[in-house]
Amino acid sequence: MAGKGSIVILTGAGISKEFGLDTFRDKDGIWSRVRLEDVATPDAFRRDPAKVQAFYNTRRRNLVEGGIRPNPAHAALARLEREWPGEVLIVTQNIDDLHERAGSENLIHMHGELLKIRCQKCARPFAWTADVEVGDKCPDCHRLGTLRPHVVWFGEMPLDMERIFEALEACALFVSIGTSGHVYPAAGFVQTVRAQGRAHTAELNLEPSEGASLFRETRLGPASRLVPAFVE
Numbered sequence: 001m002a003g004k005g006s007i008v009i010l011t012g013a014g015i016s017k018e019f020g021l022d023t024f025r026d027k028d029g030i031w032s033r034v035r036l037e038d039v040a041t042p043d044a045f046r047r048d049p050a051k052v053q054a055f056y057n058t059r060r061r062n063l064v065e066g067g068i069r070p071n072p073a074h075a076a077l078a079r080l081e082r083e084w085p086g087e088v089l090i091v092t093q094n095i096d097d098l099h100e101r102a103g104s105e106n107l108i109h110m111h112g113e114l115l116k117i118r119c120q121k122c123a124r125p126f127a128w129t130a131d132v133e134v135g136d137k138c139p140d141c142h143r144l145g146t147l148r149p150h151v152v153w154f155g156e157m158p159l160d161m162e163r164i165f166e167a168l169e170a171c172a173l174f175v176s177i178g179t180s181g182h183v184y185p186a187a188g189f190v191q192t193v194r195a196q197g198r199a200h201t202a203e204l205n206l207e208p209s210e211g212a213s214l215f216r217e218t219r220l221g222p223a224s225r226l227v228p229a230f231v232e
């Protein structure tokens with residue numbers, strides 16, 4: 001790739017699929033085994049916190065102990081950030097830590113982080129280790145039973161939106177990787193970029209996403225092959 005303007009990269013579950021993490025909406029995806037209404041809404045957590053906690057505990061254990069690691073797509077994006085003369089911002093919908101493990105630093109987790117927990121009263125997120133339970137006391141404000149997974153459920157406001165929209169409005173290139181385009185506001189980012197009129201837009205995905213026709217360029221295939229080739 002040649003140039004120097006700023007780049008915003010949106011990533012979704014497809015980028016983490018190849019080395020072991022499931023996507024949501026593919027036929028073998030997470031939502032084929034569990035109803036999102038039962039585990040990914042604030043109501044679900046109020047109704048049955050133990051079920052929601054078990055859902056995230058299983059995924060957290062898999063991420064930490066399941067031999068999951070970054071693939072060549074994560075590595076290529078970390079290299080791009082190191083070598084590109086302008087800013088490279090990765091906005092990920094994923095709650096795994098594979099971008100960090102690959103070496104990316106300028107990164108926003110808009111749907112939260114699986115390895116963090118936060119207090120619903122004092123709001124501060126902190127590391128979720130094997131010893132911390134949702135029923136425990138908040139280490140900051142010492143209230144009991146106020147902890148919840150640090151993730152963004154349906155109906156909740158994604159994180160860092162102001163910074164994301166500023167970056168979308170200023171970028172020269174927007175690339176969407178491995179996301180189905182079903183979930184807003186991320187699915188609408190390409191329209192925000194089109195509205196500013198200057199940036200190139202590209203989608204890299206296994207199959208065309210919901211919003212495929214909105215991108216100027218589409219490349220289809222597995223992320224671990226497409227992303228390193230795109231970055232070259």
Ligand code: BJW
Pocket residue numbers: 011012013014015017018023024025026029040093094095111151152153154155156157158161177178179180181182183184185204205206207208209221222223224
């Ligand atoms: C590969 C591959 C390989 C496979 N290589 N590719 C209209 C406008 C605005 C909002 C709404 C609206 N209508 C409804 C809403 C509300 C709602 C929403 O979007 N609902 C839709 C279902 C319609 N959105 C919300 O509630 C959000 N909040 C919100 O909107 O607040 C108000 C607001 C408005 C405007 C501005 C600002 C704020 C919150 C959404 C929270 C999503 N949470 C989840 C779960 C929590 C985290 C977790 O447990 O992990 O986040 S849902 C789930 O979906 C998860 C994901 O991050 C998210 C996106 O999924 P993703 O990554 O796209 O995965 P898949 O499985 O869908 O797709 C995988 C893709 O990879 C596929 O295309 C494959 O082909 C591809 N692939 N293998 C490359 N090897």
